Amino acid sequence: MSDNTQPDPSIQAQDYQSTEEMVAAQAGQESDLLSRTQADLAALQAKSAELADQYLRAKAEAENARRRAEDEIAKSRKFAIENFAENMLPVIDSLEAGLVIKDATLEQIREGSQATLRQLTSALERNKVMQIDPKAGDRFDPHQHQAISVAASDQEANTIVSVLQKGYLIADRVLRPALVVVAGPK
Numbered sequence: 001m002s003d004n005t006q007p008d009p010s011i012q013a014q015d016y017q018s019t020e021e022m023v024a025a026q027a028g029q030e031s032d033l034l035s036r037t038q039a040d041l042a043a044l045q046a047k048s049a050e051l052a053d054q055y056l057r058a059k060a061e062a063e064n065a066r067r068r069a070e071d072e073i074a075k076s077r078k079f080a081i082e083n084f085a086e087n088m089l090p091v092i093d094s095l096e097a098g099l100v101i102k103d104a105t106l107e108q109i110r111e112g113s114q115a116t117l118r119q120l121t122s123a124l125e126r127n128k129v130m131q132i133d134p135k136a137g138d139r140f141d142p143h144q145h146q147a148i149s150v151a152a153s154d155q156e157a158n159t160i161v162s163v164l165q166k167g168y169l170i171a172d173r174v175l176r177p178a179l180v181v182v183a184g185p186k
Helices: 009-079 082-100 106-126
Strands: 129-132 145-151 160-165 167-170 173-176 178-183
Touching (some): 106 129
Antiparallel strands (some): 160 178
16 A cells, blocks of 8 residues: 555656646746737737827817818908909999089980990899899799789780889899789689
C-alpha cells in the first residue's frame, strides 16, 4: 500500500511543468488579448474624436449656411422692388415731360398718354405682371374673372358679355381678377 500512496516524482514534475506552461500560455493569451483590446480601444477613441470633430465642423458649416441664407432673404426682401422701380422711372419721366408742355393740343396729349401707357404696360410685363383682358364671347373663368352681374344676351350662358375692368396676373397668380358681365341662361 505504501507504493500506491507514494506519488511518482517523475509524474509530479511533468504535471507541474505542464501546469506551469499552461499558466504561462494562458497569461500570454490574456496579455495578447489585453494588448489587442487596448489597441482596439485606442482606435475607437481616435475614430470617436474624429467623428466628433467632423460633427462640430458640419454643425458650424450648417449654421453659417443658415445665417448666409437668412442674410440673402433679408436682402431679397429689402431690394425686391428695385428692378420694378427701375422699370417705372421712364414712365415717370414721360409723364413729367408731358406735364411741362403748357400749350399741348388734345392730339399731343392723347399721343403722349398712349406712349406712356405702352411704356407702363411694357414695364409691367418685364416684371411678370400680365393683363387679363377677356373678349366678349370668351368663357367665364372664375379663377381669372369676377362676375359683377348677369345680363340677358343672345350669347351662350356663362360667356362674357362685356369687360368693365381688366385684371392682372403676377407670374400666373391672380393679382386682380377682370371684372366682367356674364351672359345669363336663356
